Amino acid sequence: MKVSLSWLKTHLDTEASLDRVLDTLNAIGLEVEGVENRGAALAGFRIAHVVEAKPHPNADRLRVCKVDGGDGKLLNIVCGAPNARTGMKGVLALPGAFIPGTGITLKVGQIRGEPSEGMLLSAREMALGEDHSGIVELPGDAPVGAEYARWAGLADPVIEIAVTPNRGDALSVRGIARDLAAAGIGTLRPWSAPAVPAAYRSPVRWATETPGCPWVLGRHFRGVRNSPSPEWLKRRLESIGLRPISRLVDITNFFTFDLGRPLHVFDAGKLAGNVLTMRQGRGETFAGLHGKEVTATEADTVIADASGALALAGVVGGASTGCTDATTEVFLEVALFDPVAIANTGRRLGIQTDARYRFERGIDAGLMREATEAATRMILDLCGGEASEVVEAGAEPDTRRTATLRYARLAEFGGLPVPPEEATQILERLGFVPTARDTDRVTVVVPSWRNDCAGAPDGQAEYDLIEEVLRIVGLETVPAAPMPPLTDEAGRARVVPGVSVTPGMGRAITARRVLAGRGMTECVTFSFMDSRVAALFGGGDPARMLANPIASDLDAMRPSIIGTLALAAARNAARGYPDVALFETGPAFQGGEPGEQTLCAAGLRAGASPRHWAAPARKVDALDAKGDALAVLAALGMNLDGVQAVPEPPAWLHPGRGGVLRAGPKVTLGVFGELHPRVLKALDLEGPVAVFELDLGAVPEPRRKKRGNPQLPAFQPLVRDFAFVVDESVAAEALMRAARAADRALIESVALFDVYRGKGIEDGRKSLAIAVTLQPREKTLTDAEIEAVAQKIVASVAKATGAVLRA
Numbered sequence: 001m002k003v004s005l006s007w008l009k010t011h012l013d014t015e016a017s018l019d020r021v022l023d024t025l026n027a028i029g030l031e032v033e034g035v036e037n038r039g040a041a042l043a044g045f046r047i048a049h050v051v052e053a054k055p056h057p058n059a060d061r062l063r064v065c066k067v068d069g070g071d072g073k074l075l076n077i078v079c080g081a082p083n084a085r086t087g088m089k090g091v092l093a094l095p096g097a098f099i100p101g102t103g104i105t106l107k108v109g110q111i112r113g114e115p116s117e118g119m120l121l122s123a124r125e126m127a128l129g130e131d132h133s134g135i136v137e138l139p140g141d142a143p144v145g146a147e148y149a150r151w152a153g154l155a156d157p158v159i160e161i162a163v164t165p166n167r168g169d170a171l172s173v174r175g176i177a178r179d180l181a182a183a184g185i186g187t188l189r190p191w192s193a194p195a196v197p198a199a200y201r202s203p204v205r206w207a208t209e210t211p212g213c214p215w216v217l218g219r220h221f222r223g224v225r226n227s228p229s230p231e232w233l234k235r236r237l238e239s240i241g242l243r244p245i246s247r248l249v250d251i252t253n254f255f256t257f258d259l260g261r262p263l264h265v266f267d268a269g270k271l272a273g274n275v276l277t278m279r280q281g282r283g284e285t286f287a288g289l290h291g292k293e294v295t296a297t298e299a300d301t302v303i304a305d306a307s308g309a310l311a312l313a314g315v316v317g318g319a320s321t322g323c324t325d326a327t328t329e330v331f332l333e334v335a336l337f338d339p340v341a342i343a344n345t346g347r348r349l350g351i352q353t354d355a356r357y358r359f360e361r362g363i364d365a366g367l368m369r370e371a372t373e374a375a376t377r378m379i380l381d382l383c384g385g386e387a388s389e390v391v392e393a394g395a396e397p398d399t400r401r402t403a404t405l406r407y408a409r410l411a412e413f414g415g416l417p418v419p420p421e422e423a424t425q426i427l428e429r430l431g432f433v434p435t436a437r438d439t440d441r442v443t444v445v446v447p448s449w450r451n452d453c454a455g456a457p458d459g460q461a462e463y464d465l466i467e468e469v470l471r472i473v474g475l476e477t478v479p480a481a482p483m484p485p486l487t488d489e490a491g492r493a494r495v496v497p498g499v500s501v502t503p504g505m506g507r508a509i510t511a512r513r514v515l516a517g518r519g520m521t522e523c524v525t526f527s528f529m530d531s532r533v534a535a536l537f538g539g540g541d542p543a544r545m546l547a548n549p550i551a552s553d554l555d556a557m558r559p560s561i562i563g564t565l566a567l568a569a570a571r572n573a574a575r576g577y578p579d580v581a582l583f584e585t586g587p588a589f590q591g592g593e594p595g596e597q598t599l600c601a602a603g604l605r606a607g608a609s610p611r612h613w614a615a616p617a618r619k620v621d622a623l624d625a626k627g628d629a630l631a632v633l634a635a636l637g638m639n640l641d642g643v644q645a646v647p648e649p650p651a652w653l654h655p656g657r658g659g660v661l662r663a664g665p666k667v668t669l670g671v672f673g674e675l676h677p678r679v680l681k682a683l684d685l686e687g688p689v690a691v692f693e694l695d696l697g698a699v700p701e702p703r704r705k706k707r708g709n710p711q712l713p714a715f716q717p718l719v720r721d722f723a724f725v726v727d728e729s730v731a732a733e734a735l736m737r738a739a740r741a742a743d744r745a746l747i748e749s750v751a752l753f754d755v756y757r758g759k760g761i762e763d764g765r766k767s768l769a770i771a772v773t774l775q776p777r778e779k780t781l782t783d784a785e786i787e788a789v790a791q792k793i794v795a796s797v798a799k800a801t802g803a804v805l806r807a
Contacts, residue, residue, distance in 0.1 A: 001163050002240035003173050003257070006156045010186055011177035018157055024185050029471045030170055031162040033151035039155030042126060045148045046070060047138060048092035050120075053085050058112040064806045067092060067118065070145015077118045078111040084120065091121045101125040128154075153235040157711035169568040171451040172260025172398035181276075181428035183472050193374035198389035204268060205275050206393035211299035212342075213278035213313060215365070215394035218373050220268060223385035224248070224337060226327045230382065230413045247382045248323045248330060251375060253354070259370040260449075261334070262355035262706025264311070266321045268329040273306030278393070280349045284309040287319040292319075300345045301337065313358040314342045316350050332379070334372045336365050336397070343768040362666040365399050366448030392592045401449040403432075403461035404471070414466045415478045422754060424471045427465065504599045507636055507696040508585040511601035514635045515583040520603055520630060523584045525564035531556035536679050537563045537652050543592040557589035561602035562652075562691045566675065569606045570683045578686065579607030588693070600670075603628045606685065622657040625672040629661060632694055633669065636793070637702025638731040641740060649673045652690075663700065669693035715776045717748060720790060722767040724803035725761060732768050739772060742792040748775035767806050 005018060014021075022032050029707040030565040051066045056062035056078060063084050066074045069092050072721065077092075084090075093099060095108045095117065101124045109116055123129040123136055149155040161176065169175040174191065181188035202220040228234075230252040237244050237253055252263040266276070281296025286309055288294045294312055296302045301313040311318040312632065314337040323330060343360035369390075376387050405427070418426075424434060424442050431447035446461070470478060499518055504668050516522060528546060530553040531539075539559030565582050572580050583603040590596045605620040605628075627647065634640055642663055647656030650671060658673020672692035680687045724735060736750045754769035761767055772793060774781065781789075797803050 001161045001176075001257075002158055003176060003571055004156045004158045004159070004236070004239040006153070007173055007236055007239070007258075008159075008177055008180075008555050011174045011189050011191065012180055012186045013189055013588050014180070016185045021185060022159065024183050025159070025161060025176075026181060027474055027476065028179055028183050029164070029167075030179060030473075033160045033162050034084070035157050035159055037157040038128070039149035039157075041098075042154060043147075044094065045121065045126070046092045046121070047142045047144055047146050047148050047151060048090055049085065049144045050086060050088050050090065051193075051346050053079075053088075055113060056112060058114070062112065064114050065120070067120070067333040068144060069094070069118070073685070075117040075128055076115050077113050077120060077405075079120050081120065081122065081135040083137065089138040089140065089144070091126065091138070092135050093121055094117045099125050100127040102164075104392045124444060128425055141802040142370065153239070154464055155222045156239060158239050161805055165361055168358060168363060168451060168741075169260065171358050171361065175260055177429065177447065178429075179472075182426060188429075193377065195373050195672050196376045196380065196387055199386035202331075202388035202391045203274055204271065205391055206278070207275055208278040208393045210278055210280050211233060211302050212280070212338045213335055213394065214338070215368065215392070215396055216278060216333065217368055217390055217392045218276070219332045219372060219376055219390050220329070221332070221376075221379055221383075221385050222329040222331060223387075224269075224328060224379065226323055226325055226383060227387070233382075246323060246325065248327065248379070251378050251382065252365070252768055254370060255375055256354050256358065257680040259371055259374070260358055260366055262314075262363070263371070263375055264317050264333040264335075264355075266310070266317075266331045266333065267323050267327045268331040269327070271305045271310075271331065275305070275312075276333075277304050278302075278313060278335070279304055281309060288312065288316045289319055289322055289349070290316050290353070293610075294349065296349075299348070301341060303333070312345065312349070312351070313337060313652050315346050315349070315356045316353055330379075332372070332375060334368055335364070336343040336368060336394075356505075357649050360452035364449035364451075365397050365520055377563045397704050399438065400444055401446040401461075402435065402759040403446055403465055403467040404441055404443045406807055408440065409462065410466055411470060413463070415481060416470060416473065418473055422473075423469045430468055430472070432465070432468075476699075487531050497724065503701065504696055508599060508601065510635050511585055511632045511694070511696065512583075514632050515601070515603055515628065518581075518631060520581040520583040520605075520628070523565060523568050523582050525561075525568060525584060525586075526554060527558055527589075528554045529556060529567065530554065533563055533683070534559055535568065536682055538562075538650060539589075542595075544552050544589055545592075558591065559590070560652075561586055561600050562604065562675075562693055564681050565602060565604040565691070566679070566685065566689065569604055569689065570685050573606070573685060579610075581605045581735055585696075595771065599696045599699075600693050601632055601696055602691065602692045604689060606629065606689045617683075618687065619688055620690040621688060622654070622659075622673045622690055625674075625692040626661075629670055629692040629694055633661075636696075636699050638663070638699060642738075643669065643730070644737075645672075647731070652676050653678050653687075657688075661694070667696070667698055667700070668786040669698050700730045713775055714779050715780055717773050717775045718781070718786070719770050719773050720786070721753075721769060722790075722793060722797075723754070723756075723766050723767055724797055724801075726801050726803040728764055728766055730768075730801045730803070734799055735803060736770060738797045739770060739793050741800075742796035743789055745787060746774055746776065747793075748773040768803075 030093050044387050048068050050065050051068050051074060052066040053063045056064050062080050063082055065077045065079050067077050070076055081332050093106055095106050097106045099106060104121055120135040124132040163170045178188050204220050206216050206218050208216055228245050228247050229244050229247050233250050234244040237250060242253055248265050252265055255617045256262045278301060280298045281300040281302045285293055287330050296309055296312060302309040303313050305312040310321050322340055337359050339360045339362050342356055347355040370389055390595035399701045407420045407423060427444055436443040534556040537560045539556060544557040546555050561584050565584060568582055569580050585601045587597050588600045605624050608617045608619055611617045633643060644662045645659045647659045648660055648698055653673040654676050660671050661669040663669055675689040675691060732752050736752060740747055740750045751771045753771050756767040794805055
């Protein structure tokens with residue numbers, strides 16, 4: 001919702017500064033999203049009179065102008081605009097002024113030998129449009145020397161406010177003014193719309209045949225003249241971003257924002273028959289005023305004459321009965337619609353209008369008759385003619401609702417003891433009318449414009465009144481306090497538990513910290529993706545398809561986070577950033593039913609490692625992904641000695657460069673490897689791309705150990721190296737596991753430090769060199785004991801893998 005400060009002051013008497021108005025709006029729940037003040041950039045620009053304009057002696061396309069800026073001194077200005085001429089009025093910028101459209105600061109200079117002491121400005125140079133064909137021409141009555149921004153109505157800040165769905169009353173200038181007045185920012189001006197006498201009987205009648213429109217009013221006008229709106233109305237609409245169209249249309253737009261009351265006018269000369277009917281659609285198609293065809297179904301409310309549907313009620317009017325310059329008679333519509341029906345129609349057809357935006361949030365049913373009279377008076381004042389009687393159909397709804405506020409609840413529930421007199425006055429300023437009052441409570445009539453309070457149950461209505469009082473007093477004044485203790489069935493106090501973190505949440509937090517520490521960048525992607533991409537990652541089944549996707553390329557739940565990370569990597573590569581390291585924690589979906597969802601941590605590395613003086617850059621590979629995955633598992637408390645890498649990757653990973661991480665034969669922790677070339681081609685990614693994904697729910701909880709003094713060994717460790725020759729098919733991990741199992745009490749760790757193929761090694765075999773760390777705990781090992789352990793290691797490795805000690 002946008003409103004200019006001057007428009008706001010037509011309903012609010014206030015001398016408050018703009019900053020105070022903005023602060024108050026934020027404090028009372030009408031969040032300020034932004035402020036636009038076009039006049040600030042035009043400060044110092046003045047209205048000037050071109051006393052004389054003659055050709056430049058040294059340039060055919062330039063003119064030398066004598067310009068009066070209002071101070072009695074004639075300035076010499078060289079101007080290249082083709083419309084610069086004697087007698088015209090324009091906008092003058094003096095030396096030292098900043099020109100917002102060009103970004104330059106004006107200086108005195110000479111152009112082709114003639115001095116130039118200022119500048120006459122075009123619309124583009126003032127950043128007021130794209131027109132640069134000539135300088136701005138002002139009317140003959142424009143006051144010379146006056147500030148252009150103030151004269152043109154541009155020195156008027158425009159405030160944009162975010163309005164929550166329950167505050168339909170704040171979608172009007174008067175509604176905002178009412179809230180500000182209640183908060184002490186000035187006084188709400190009285191407003192009324194005296195009845196306009198009827199000059200004749202209306203030739204057009206209303207009928208309503210649908211619950212989608214319970215009540216509608218109308219009025220016929222004849223002898224009207226539709227022409228461009230007066231300047232004040234144009235400026236008011238332009239200030240909030242609306243394009244003036246004509247007097248009749250602009251009047252309806254004015255009341256949409258001024259009172260929050262959408263209106264519509266039909267060219268009565270284009271209507272067939274003498275009855276307009278609110279009814280359900282019958283599959284008719286007609287052209288809407290938004291420039292598109294509309295097909296109305298039985299779920300939609302339409303306005304129809306004898307020829308058929310003319311407009312989509314409450315959403316958009318029809319082009320066939322739109323008003324033009326030739327319009328001489330009109331019929332005014334002032335209707336009340338079912339908010340849910342309007343919302344459903346607007347969403348189904350994808351039509352967003354200011355009328356729909358207000359009707360689906362609920363409008364003031366009590367304003368119908370006054371809005372009709374106010375619109376009547378403005379139409380007669382601006383368009384002339386005469387008005388008929390007011391005609392209507394349906395029944396006026398009973399909007400009278402009452403609610404009771406117990407003063408003690410302001411402190412008990414709201415947390416702030418507000419004096420009863422102050423609470424009652426606040427409600428009165430907001431339009432709530434007290435009907436009964438006692439020492440401990442007050443009963444009020446809820447105003448018709450507060451649908452959120454009027455439609456609430458009795459208990460909920462009191463909460464609404466508490467909120468109304470506290471937001472006007474100031475929510476920032478409510479003191480922070482801990483929650484009171486709960487009690488059990490026996491009445492014993494029970495401490496309120498603090499915020500808990502589930503095991504899954506804790507694992508995700510740990511995974512994020514570890515991966516960020518390894519130089520990866522966190523992503524937050526959609527949990528759904530294109531079904532064609534999902535099929536690449538094993539997710540092409542119907543169970544994951546969305547019935548109502550937000551976009552055609554987001555129609556399936558992702559089977560793996562790797563899919564959305566790969567798409568992010570492809571977008572980066574397409575923009576010149578092929579070397580990325582991304583990770584995400586979030587859900588992956590194995591199906592479409594509850595429980596078929598897992599919390600995962602996934603990472604992706606693409607391109608090459610960073611260039612560094614100590615090591616050359618290299619392409620990423622599967623072991624980078626495995627290292628990332630193991631780092632996360634280690635941080636989650638897993639003993640990596642029990643984690644196995646099995647070369648059984650899913651189909652979307654490279655068959656020879658990927659695997660599955662398992663804890664024992666039955667528990668699958670995740671996968672790692674390089675993306676399959678088929679997947680890379682489909683996503684337009686250049687490989688290799690190394691990825692991993694861990695199922696955080698499958699990671700076992702670490703065993704809880706009693707904390708005590710650390711058992712630090714008193715003896716130094718020693719390292720022995722072994723080189724084994726094995727078949728190519730033997731995994732290094734199997735060899736290391738066999739070495740570790742030779743003596744678990746003495747062997748601290750086993751690390752692979754060399755892989756060799758070549759001279760001295762038979763084809764089909766390789767040499768794996770490991771470093772075994774021995775950690776004695778009871779005594780220093782003798783040479784004989786060390787040799788005995790070495791023999792046990794050789795025997796264990798030979799038995800498990802068929803390896804022989806390399807000569």
